[in-house]
Amino acid sequence: MDMIPSPETTLPVIFAALMGFSILVYVVLDGFDLGVGLMMPFATDDEKDVMIASIGPFWDANETWLVLAVGLLLVAFPAAHGAILTALYLPVFVMLFGLILRGVAFEFRGKTETERGKRQWNIAFTIGSLLASLSQGYMLGVYIMGLQSTQATVGFALLTALALTVAYGFIGATWLVMKTENDLQRKAVLWAKYGLPGVVVGLGCISLVTPLVSARIFDKWFSLPEFAFLLPLPLMSAGLIGVLWLSLRHLPDRLDRWSWIPFVTSSVLFTLGFVGMAYSFYPYVVPEQLTIYDAASAPESLFIILIGACIVIPIIIAYTTLAYTIFRGKATKLSYE
Numbered sequence: 001m002d003m004i005p006s007p008e009t010t011l012p013v014i015f016a017a018l019m020g021f022s023i024l025v026y027v028v029l030d031g032f033d034l035g036v037g038l039m040m041p042f043a044t045d046d047e048k049d050v051m052i053a054s055i056g057p058f059w060d061a062n063e064t065w066l067v068l069a070v071g072l073l074l075v076a077f078p079a080a081h082g083a084i085l086t087a088l089y090l091p092v093f094v095m096l097f098g099l100i101l102r103g104v105a106f107e108f109r110g111k112t113e114t115e116r117g118k119r120q121w122n123i124a125f126t127i128g129s130l131l132a133s134l135s136q137g138y139m140l141g142v143y144i145m146g147l148q149s150t151q152a153t154v155g156f157a158l159l160t161a162l163a164l165t166v167a168y169g170f171i172g173a174t175w176l177v178m179k180t181e182n183d184l185q186r187k188a189v190l191w192a193k194y195g196l197p198g199v200v201v202g203l204g205c206i207s208l209v210t211p212l213v214s215a216r217i218f219d220k221w222f223s224l225p226e227f228a229f230l231l232p233l234p235l236m237s238a239g240l241i242g243v244l245w246l247s248l249r250h251l252p253d254r255l256d257r258w259s260w261i262p263f264v265t266s267s268v269l270f271t272l273g274f275v276g277m278a279y280s281f282y283p284y285v286v287p288e289q290l291t292i293y294d295a296a297s298a299p300e301s302l303f304i305i306l307i308g309a310c311i312v313i314p315i316i317i318a319y320t321t322l323a324y325t326i327f328r329g330k331a332t333k334l335s336y337e
Contacts, residue, residue, distance in 0.1 A: 007299035012292040015076035015302060016285065018309060019069055024274045026065035028171070028267050029320075033059040035172015037102065037129025038165065039191055040122055045115070047184045048122055052106070054179040054331035057323055059106070063099065064316055075305050080285040080295040087147040091135040098131030130165065137164030144206065144277075145213055146287040156209060163202025170195030171270070174262035177251060179331045185259070189251050192262055196244055199266075203237065203273060210280055214288055217280045233276050240269045 033055040040048050074081045085092060101124055109121035141157030142148075173195055176188035211218040220226055247261040283291045296302065 007303065009293065011299055011302040011306065012296040014306065015072060015296070016292045018313065019072040019076065020278050022065050022069035022072060024271060026062065026069060027274065028270055029058070029062040029065065031168045031270070032171045032175040033062055034129045034133050035168040035170065036175060037125050038133065038169040039172055039176070040126050042191065043184065043187065050180055050184055050331050051176065054176060057327040061320055061323055068316065076297055076302060077285050077292065077295040078297060080290050083286050083290065084147065088139050088142060091138045095132050095135035098128045098135065101128030102132065133165040133168045134161045137161035140164060143287065144210055159205060160202070163198065163205060166195055166198035167202055170199050171263070171266045174266050178259045178263045181330055185252050189248055193248050196248065200241060210277070220280060230279065233272055237269060237272050240265050
């Protein structure tokens with residue numbers, strides 16, 4: 001009987017996995033459409049229309065995953081929700097402002113009747129994308145540093161803010177490589193080439209600092225046999241970076257057969273980075289302060305919430321899959337008619 005897992009131990013793990021999955025999907029999916037917004041200042045007016053068209057059917061639904069992740073944090077780990085959002089109140093506000101600005105700009109750029117108005121809303125869309133990207137990167141840095149308020153924390157958070165913004169721009173460029181053609185595709189390849197070194201530096205900095213902020217994480221990384229189990233992650237990441245470098249060197253190709261490789265490869269690279277972070281901080285939901293077991297709601301509440309999650313999450317996955325299936329292929333010229 002002692003071998004049977006109890007609800008007190010299994011339910012927090014299930015909800016931590018669901019929350020982690022939601023955050024990962026959000027980072028990949030909303031990451032590329034934030035990145036497209038970041039790249040807009042480098043495109044012509046006609047190219048901006050195509051760029052918006054490439055994310056038009058997806059961007060709003062992509063943000064559903066952020067709502068789901070925050071909702072799971074609130075209902076499953078209320079103590080952690082309070083601690084995290086209290087420490088990150090200002091960057092959360094900036095992120096929400098940026099996301100709202102993006103949504104308003106996306107709608108109103110199609111309603112304005114003048115080119116000047118359209119350019120202004122394009123600028124607003126880029127500013128919203130930049131604010132959301134920087135604030136998310138800043139929150140990541142503060143979280144890694146244990147939600148502490150020190151000069152070192154602020155300095156590292158600013159570095160991760162810049163690194164994540166570059167990473168979003170990079171994955172946005174790879175999305176455009178896959179979804180566009182001709183001059184815009186060639187520009188997107190160039191943007192991705194410029195962004196790849198920044199992605200490598202960002203991953204390297206986060207990988208360097210993470211084990212140094214906690215003796216527990218250091219032991220999880222470098223003790224045996226854990227080191228042997230973890231070693232494939234950096235080796236696979238290095239291999240994926242090599243694939244990205246080689247694929248971008250040979251794109252665009254005349255038949256456009258391999259334009260999907262950079263986006264898929266960068267998505268897998270993001271996933272590996274997330275898995276590494278999840279491994280490092282588990283079982284803590286607030287670094288070195290609250291474990292998922294300490295912060296979890298009562299098992300009875302979690303069980304009821306799990307029933308709802310088992311209904312809602314498959315629906316979100318289904319309509320997300322449907323949207324990406326229906327609007328697969330190259331983006332066409334934007335029309336609001």
